[in-house]
Amino acid sequence: xxxxxxxxxxxxxxxxxxxxxxxxxxxxxxxxxxxxxxxxxxxxxxxxxxxxxxxxxxxxxxxxxxxxxxxxxxxxxxxxxxxxxxxxxxxxxxxxxxxxxxxxxxxxxxxxxxxxxxxxxxxxxxxxxxxxxxxxxxxxxxxxxxxxxxxxxxxxxxxxxxxxxxxxxxxxxxxxxxxxxxxxxxxxxxxxxxxxxxxxxxxxxxxxxxxxxxxxxxxxxxxxxxxxxxxxxxxxxxxxxxxxxxxxxxxxxxxxxxxxxxxxxxxxxxxxxxxxxxxxxxxxxxxxxxxxxxxxxxxxxxxxxxxxxxxxxxxxxxxxxxxxxxxxxxxxxxxxxxxxxxxxxxxxxxxxxxxxxxxx
Amino acid sequence: xxxxxxxxxxxxxxxxxxxxxxxxxxxxxxxxxxxxxxxxxxxxxxxxxxxxxxxxxxxxxxxxxxxxxxxxxxxxxxxxxxxxxxxxxxxxxxxxxxxxxxxxxxxxxxxxxxxxxxxxxxxxxxxxxxxxxxxxxxxxxxxxxxxxxxxxxxxxxxxxxxxxxxxxxxxxxxxxxxxxxxxxxxxxxxxxxxxxxxxxxxxxxxxxxxxxxxxxxxxxxxxxxxxxxxxxxxxxxxxxxxxxxxxxxxxxxxxxxxxxxxxxxxxxxxxxxxxxxxxxxxxxxxxxxxxxxxxxxxxxxxxxxxxxxxxxxxxxxxxxxxxxxxxxxxxxxxxxxxxxxxxxxxxxxxxxxxxxxxxxxxxxxxxxxxxxxxxxxxxxxxxxxxxxxxxxxxxxxxxxxxxxxxxxxxxxxxxxxxxxxxxxxxxxxx
Numbered sequence: 028x029x030x031x032x033x034x035x036x037x038x039x040x041x042x043x044x045x046x047x048x049x050x051x052x053x054x055x056x057x058x059x060x061x062x063x064x065x066x067x068x069x070x071x072x073x074x075x076x077x078x079x080x081x082x083x084x085x086x087x088x089x090x091x092x093x094x095x096x097x098x099x100x101x102x103x104x105x106x107x108x109x110x111x112x113x114x115x116x117x118x119x120x121x122x123x124x125x126x127x128x129x130x131x132x133x134x135x136x137x138x139x140x141x142x143x144x145x146x147x148x149x150x151x152x153x154x155x156x157x158x159x160x161x162x163x164x165x166x167x168x169x170x171x172x173x174x175x176x177x178x179x180x181x182x183x184x185x186x187x188x189x190x191x192x193x194x195x196x197x198x199x200x201x202x203x204x205x206x207x208x209x210x211x212x213x214x215x216x217x218x219x220x221x222x223x224x225x226x227x228x229x230x231x232x233x234x235x236x237x238x239x240x241x242x243x244x245x246x247x248x249x250x251x252x253x254x255x256x257x258x259x260x261x262x263x264x265x266x267x268x269x270x271x272x273x274x275x276x277x278x279x280x281x282x283x284x285x286x287x288x289x290x291x292x293x294x295x296x297x298x299x300x301x302x303x304x305x306x307x308x309x310x311x312x313x314x315x316x317x318x319x320x321x322x323x324x325x326x327x328x329x330x331x332x333x334x335x336x337x338x339x340x341x342x343x344x345x346x347x348x349x350x351x352x353x354x355x356x357x358x359x360x361x362x363x364x365x366x367x368x369x370x371x372x373x374x375x376x377x378x379x380x381x382x383x384x385x386x387x
Numbered sequence: 388x389x390x391x392x393x394x395x396x397x398x399x400x401x402x403x404x405x406x407x408x409x410x411x412x413x414x415x416x417x418x419x420x421x422x423x424x425x426x427x428x429x430x431x432x433x434x435x436x437x438x439x440x441x442x443x444x445x446x447x448x449x450x451x452x453x454x455x456x457x458x459x460x461x462x463x464x465x466x467x468x469x470x471x472x473x474x475x476x477x478x479x480x481x482x483x484x485x486x487x488x489x490x491x492x493x494x495x496x497x498x499x500x501x502x503x504x505x506x507x508x509x510x511x512x513x514x515x516x517x518x519x520x521x522x523x524x525x526x527x528x529x530x531x532x533x534x535x536x537x538x539x540x541x542x543x544x545x546x547x548x549x550x551x552x553x554x555x556x557x558x559x560x561x562x563x564x565x566x567x568x569x570x571x572x573x574x575x576x577x578x579x580x581x582x583x584x585x586x587x588x589x590x591x592x593x594x595x596x597x598x599x600x601x602x603x604x605x606x607x608x609x610x611x612x613x614x615x616x617x618x619x620x621x622x623x624x625x626x627x628x629x630x631x632x633x634x635x636x637x638x639x640x641x642x643x644x645x646x647x648x649x650x651x652x653x654x655x656x657x658x659x660x661x662x663x664x665x666x667x668x669x670x671x672x673x674x675x676x677x678x679x680x681x682x683x684x685x686x687x688x689x690x691x692x693x694x695x696x697x698x699x700x701x702x703x704x705x706x707x708x709x710x711x712x713x714x715x716x717x718x719x720x721x722x723x724x725x726x727x728x729x730x731x732x733x734x735x736x737x738x739x740x741x742x743x744x745x746x747x748x749x750x751x752x753x754x755x756x757x758x759x760x761x762x763x764x765x766x767x768x769x770x771x772x773x774x775x776x777x778x779x780x781x782x783x784x785x786x787x788x789x790x791x792x793x794x795x796x797x798x799x800x801x802x803x804x805x806x807x808x809x810x811x812x813x814x815x816x817x
Contacts, residue, residue: 035461035462035463035538036462036538036542036545037462037463038461038462038463038464038541038542038545038550038551038593039545039546039550040550040589040593041545041548041549041550042491042550042582042585042586042589043491043493043494043550043561043581043582043585043586044491044492044493044548044549044550045493045582046493046494046495046497046568046578046582047578048493049493049497049498049499049502050495050497050568051497054497054568054569055568058567058568059567059573059576061567061569061570061571061573062571062693063571063689063690063693064570064571064689065689065690074569074570074571082569084569088414088415089415089520090414090415090416090417090420091417091519091520092417092420092517092519092530093417093420093517093518093519093520094420094421094423094424094516094517095424095507095510095511095516095517095518096420096423096424096427097415097420097423098503098504098506098507098518099504099507101500101503102500102503102504102507105500106500111499111500111501112497112498112499112500113497113498113499113500113503114495114496114497114498114565115496115498115520115521116496116565116612117562117564117612117613117614119519119520119521121520124569142415143415144413144414144415156523158523159522160452161443161446161447161451161452161453162439162443162530163454163469163471163485163487163530164452164454165452165454165455165456165471166452167452168452169450170443170446170447172417173406173409173418173447176409176412176414176416176417176418177409177412179414180411180412180413180414183412183413183414203709204708204709204710205708205709206523206708207523208523208614208617208618208708209614209617209714237752237753240752240753241711241753243710243711243712243713268709270710270711276455281450281451281452282450282451283449283450283451286450296611296614296615296616296617296618297609297610297611297682298609298610298611298616298624298680298681298682299609299610299681299682299683299686300657300658300659300681300683301659303611303616303617303716305617305714305716315450317405317447317450318405318406318408318409318447319408319409339652339653340649340652340653341653341657341683341687372713373712373713374713
């Protein structure tokens with residue numbers, strides 16, 4: 028027995044599992060045969076197959092970071108109302124599929140009773156795609172799940188109905204690397220101070236040439252400090268991005284003073300209508316005010332209200348701003364336009380207005 | 388067991404005044420979930436989650452993270468586990484090791500409740516009881532495992548038919564949209580390509596040896612539901628070559644329901660290439676040569692419009708986020724590849740292999756392939772991977788006159804030769 032345990036098991040290198048074995052049988056049967064779809068109500072999709080079959084999908088929000096009790100509750104609902112199959116969306120919503128229309132309402136009711144909001148379809152604010160934050164990341168400037176919980180509490184109403192001009196995709200990221208990705212609204216940590224270096228540790232912990240190479244603006248150079256091999260930063264050049272911190276934790280970028288929140292708008296991955304776009308800076312320097320980030324929620328509210336009131340149906344956030352112009356965006360949201368909104372990075376010139384087109 | 392000053396006193400659990408505020412409100416609360424784990428009587432994970440909550444509360448208080456990385460994997464693999472060691476382990480000893488196992492999901496994120504329950508049973512026995520569906524790369528994240536239990540938990544998950552995902556400088560876990568399983572807009576079998584490519588190169592995932600990460604993502608159409616353009620080094624996005632399909636009776640029905648002006652405002656005027664025109668009898672004219680397959684009109688009129696029959700995919704290379712030169716969208720490199728036969732799928736896998744090999748041979752350490760292409764120029768990349776220049780790769784031709792064009796005539800000859808060949812092929816098939 029002991030001998031067996033001493034030699035670790037060799038992994039069965041199975042790779043990506045076969046999804047067909049987990050797929051709802053109606054979806055398996057109609058794989059590649061679907062004809063069209065509609066949304067009978069917020070949170071519900073109806074797909075009709077060329078074979079005449081149909082399937083209803085009920086989408087609900089989750090907290091993504093789930094305890095086994097929550098997962099088992101979701102499974103109980105799946106077993107009782109949805110044939111024992113589920114799937115998840117890119118934004119961590121859970122989806123239940125049923126072939127029988129009569130099962131839709133009881134399923135919605137069961138999800139509601141268990142505290143899972145049904146929605147996130149069509150022109151709604153779907154779940155915020157987010158990262159790990161203080162819960163698990165080694166370089167987080169803020170939390171992720173907490174920010175998302177706070178904002179989704181506030182945006183709950185826009186999740187369960189489809190009353191926005193088009194879908195609103197929000198992302199959060201706990202550092203400037205932005206693992207959360209592009210969003211109509213992106214809520215990201217923005218550092219405001221260069222890292223503080225613990226010179227006693229650098230030589231032991233960091234591979235110095237790799238750290239020097241990591242800096243996007245070549246602001247780090249090797250140096251002897253107090254007789255120890257370390258690194259120093261040209262603080263005038265430093266853009267406070269935090270890229271040196273992951274390969275060299277003694278270059279601490281996080282602190283109460285330096286960790287601020289910036290909000291960006293107008294990013295989109297989809298190719299529908301306009302080409303995909305990056306989000307653009309709307310406001311910086313909001314306080315990293317755990318546990319509820321009220322200042323962030325307030326700005327998000329202003330942006331969403333302006334978009335909801337003024338955008339045309341099917342215009343995404345960035346397309347709406349493109350039409351009305353940035354002057355009106357800043358007017359309508361009450362946010363300030365500053366010199367920091369003007370791009371200075373590689374290719375910045377392409378982002379300037381080299382025309383006589385002006386919004387008055 | 389727990390420092391008396393830090394507890395509520397009654398249950399021996401840490402006081403969490405900040406986190407407690409995240410339990411109210413209509414959205415499901417991860418804090419409530421963590422507390423259920425903390426309070427699960429007799430469960431091995433309860434003390435670990437108690438200390439986890441204690442550390443998280445301290446993060447909320449001091450606004451700092453307290454995890455550091457390390458090196459850890461399972462027998463035979465070199466990645467896939469994200470090691471986390473607490474920097475405040477003296478105060479929170481039970482969660483001093485809180486590693487994550489990244490496990491690859493099935494394409495399209497399909498599960499039976501049965502398999503989810505088995506995940507729960509394993510993670511209840513060997514982990515913290517906390518699972519995230521899913522991480523930003525697509526992994527199922529089994530969060531919170533001790534060093535000792537990492538191998539055991541992996542073995543159990545592996546026996547169920549699941550495998551570790553990617554981490555570090557390696558091929559990463561991929562994701563694909565729901566696609567053919569439930570979407571009429573799907574233009575290729577996303578799940579098949581997903582499994583085919585990742586499983587072919589699985590060695591690059593489990594034994595990291597690339598300059599930096601390399602990600603694949605698979606979307607069935609230009610709506611790009613898995614955000615591949617900006618999130619994947621190699622994005623496969625479905626499209627079609629022939630005319631889109633129009634059911635004129637359903638067009639009329641849509642207009643009858645939604646109104647003429649509304650249809651003009653939301654469909655006709657929103658076409659990015661002015662390829663749509665509404666006729667006086669409420670039927671639709673489509674200029675398919677000008678259409679760029681953006682999906683907008685099809686999204687609005689799901690019953691009346693659909694992609695054509697000659698379906699396949701485009702490949703875009705080089706998407707990534709900020710580190711280190713700034714954000715990048717993928718660049719169109721293969722405008723169209725057919726994905727019907729086994730040979731078609733093999734062709735795409737071969738192209739993926741060429742790109743990975745190019746990346747392995749030419750990228751600098753910690754450089755993504757998009758940055759490599761920026762550094763050497765797209766033409767050099769195209770030469771290296773054997774793809775001919777195509778106008779679909781650019782917004783417009785170069786505007787700078789500072790370029791050497793010595794062999795312009797030879798290159799132009801190639802273009803005309805290719806054109807002739809293409810026309811010849813078309814003739815042959817007719």
